[in-house]
Amino acid sequence: xxxxxxxxxxxxxxxxxxxxxxxxxxxxxxxxxxxxxxxxxxxxxxxxxxxxxxxxxxxxxxxxxxxxxxxxxxxxxxxxxxxxxxxxxxxxxxxxxxxxxxxxxxxxxxxxxxxxxxxxxxxxxxxxxxxxxxxxxxxxxxxxxxxxxxxxxxxxxxxxxxxxxxxxxxxxxxxxxxxxxxxxxxxxxxxxxxxxxxxxxxxxxxxxxxxxxxxxxxxxxxxxxxxxxxxxxxxxxxxxxxxxxxxxxxxxxxxxxxx
Amino acid sequence: xxxxxxxxxxxxxxxxxxxxxxxxxxxxxxxxxxxxxxxxxxxxxxxxxxxxxxxxxxxxxxxxxxxxxxxxxxxxxxxxxxxxxxxxxxxxxxxxxxxxxxxxxxxxxxxxxxxxxxxxxxxxxxxxxxxxxxxxxxxxxxxxxxxxxxxxxxxxxxxxxxxxxxxxxxxxxxxxxxxxxxxxxxxxxxxxxxxxxxxxxxxxxxxxxxxxxxxxxxxxxxxxxxxxxxxxxxxxxxxxxxxxxxxxxxxxxxxx
Numbered sequence: 001x002x003x004x005x006x007x008x009x010x011x012x013x014x015x016x017x018x019x020x021x022x023x024x025x026x027x028x029x030x031x032x033x034x035x036x037x038x039x040x041x042x043x044x045x046x047x048x049x050x051x052x053x054x055x056x057x058x059x060x061x062x063x064x065x066x067x068x069x070x071x072x073x074x075x076x077x078x079x080x081x082x083x084x085x086x087x088x089x090x091x092x093x094x095x096x097x098x099x100x101x102x103x104x105x106x107x108x109x110x111x112x113x114x115x116x117x118x119x120x121x122x123x124x125x126x127x128x129x130x131x132x133x134x135x136x137x138x139x140x141x142x143x144x145x146x147x148x149x150x151x152x153x154x155x156x157x158x159x160x161x162x163x164x165x166x167x168x169x170x171x172x173x174x175x176x177x178x179x180x181x182x183x184x185x186x187x188x189x190x191x192x193x194x195x196x197x198x199x200x201x202x203x204x205x206x207x208x209x210x211x212x213x214x215x216x217x218x219x220x221x222x223x224x225x226x227x228x229x230x231x232x233x234x235x236x237x238x239x240x241x242x243x244x245x246x247x248x249x250x251x252x253x254x255x256x257x258x259x
Numbered sequence: 260x261x262x263x264x265x266x267x268x269x270x271x272x273x274x275x276x277x278x279x280x281x282x283x284x285x286x287x288x289x290x291x292x293x294x295x296x297x298x299x300x301x302x303x304x305x306x307x308x309x310x311x312x313x314x315x316x317x318x319x320x321x322x323x324x325x326x327x328x329x330x331x332x333x334x335x336x337x338x339x340x341x342x343x344x345x346x347x348x349x350x351x352x353x354x355x356x357x358x359x360x361x362x363x364x365x366x367x368x369x370x371x372x373x374x375x376x377x378x379x380x381x382x383x384x385x386x387x388x389x390x391x392x393x394x395x396x397x398x399x400x401x402x403x404x405x406x407x408x409x410x411x412x413x414x415x416x417x418x419x420x421x422x423x424x425x426x427x428x429x430x431x432x433x434x435x436x437x438x439x440x441x442x443x444x445x446x447x448x449x450x451x452x453x454x455x456x457x458x459x460x461x462x463x464x465x466x467x468x469x470x471x472x473x474x475x476x477x478x479x480x481x482x483x484x485x486x487x488x489x490x491x492x493x494x495x496x497x498x499x500x501x502x503x504x505x506x507x508x509x510x511x512x513x514x515x
Contacts, residue, residue, distance in 0.1 A: 042308070142310060
């Protein structure tokens with residue numbers, strides 16, 4: 001495939017830049033592309049967000065419906081996260097059942113929300129053991145120009161923060177805002193040629209050896225991590241990425257999500 | 260939201276959303292909104308929000324689908340889970356397969372497929388918010404995205420539905436009129452009036468059907484003007500910085 005040839009040339013080009021401490025976009029190694037966040041974009045959803053991270057575009061819709069709880073957690077609401085890597089978003093995505101990449105993405109978004117205990121799931125119980133609110137988080141990638149992980153995660157929490165539980169529609173009392181307690185933010189760095197850079201674009205991703213996503217909470221703790229890509233990462237890099245992730249997480253949280 | 264059958268759809272000659280019987284919903288068209296796709300279009304038609312992307316002509320996978328003398332055209336219509344009132348299970352169902360098929364057949368007749376043997380032109384439509392008429396919105400967006408991708412076409416395709424409520428033929432029915440009205444008839448056509456999509460469900464007399472076809476055709480003509488205007492708007496912009504930049508970075512890669 002010609003794509004492979006091009007990526008070898010690109011790899012060479014990017015590698016030469018890396019040696020000089022530069023990126024194609026002129027960004028510094030820990031600099032994010034411009035972020036724009038719009039919420040309540042889909043009226044049919046109970047919460048929604050459109051995230052633009054540079055040219056990357058991700059839409060997240062939240063739907064909340066009553067349903068049965070899991071037998072082992074009869075008193076808590078349920079979170080179900082799903083990601084659609086539709087072929088509209090990239091020449092590399094194909095129609096069909098979710099790929100392992102799509103499943104990893106959905107699970108990571110889910111992990112951030114779940115492990116930060118962001119949603120007060122006890123408050124989403126309607127009748128213990130019988131009826132609870134089920135929160136569906138659906139991530140729809142529209143344009144994959146790199147780092148859909150961070151964009152999806154940002155879109156998910158933004159959509160949840162603006163979501164309303166549609167109780168009236170089901171004759172279950174008054175509508176109320178979805179109880180969100182913490183704001184997890186995911187930041188991803190990719191490693192290439194012995195250096196790492198945050199918020200990789202699609203070129204950087206296509207040549208990268210490996211990447212690390214770190215999800216941090218409001219109090220600066222870590223609630224989820226994932227290394228992805230078949231290559232090793234040094235402990236030194238991991239330490240430094242985690243430190244920067246926490247700072248970047250704070251910045252993004254303050255700028256876009258703090259109420 | 261449930262309503263019974265005796266709801267009145269027309270009051271003093273105006274519809275529930277204030278439109279006249281032969282009036283379209285507001286339409287917004289944006290061209291070239293996605294970077295990865297070869298051509299793209301975001302379109303709003305009333306409360307419908309759809310995104311269309313075109314990839315190709317490109318290599319056919321799986322290979323056995325390729326045609327020696329022409330390009331094949333594929334069309335995938337997909338609804339986002341959050342696009343409808345009750346969450347839709349992700350992935351294709353029988354309805355989306357049918358919509359994909361008739362939409363492909365609505366567009367394929369104008370695409371100059373013989374220019375690109377052994378290749379594929381892929382059209383993807385994502386429905387982000389649905390409110391009756393998503394297939395016509397999808398076809399309208401796809402037609403603009405094909406033009407944006409530079410695919411040679413004999414003409415544009417425009418699509419619009421006619422419906423029947425309270426015995427009256429109406430243009431471009433919205434959700435309530437579609438759900439509780441008496442008939443829905445989406446069509447797609449070329450600017451010269453050749454019809455490439457025709458579906459109908461409900462109950463119409465032969466006279467009503469003929470009137471409906473005229474109404475839908477008038478809708479298509481208006482939409483065609485909007486599609487043309489959006490494309491001209493996009494491509495008349497001088498010194499398009501974005502494309503210049505892309506060209507530069509491509510050159511940069513070639514130099515190394």
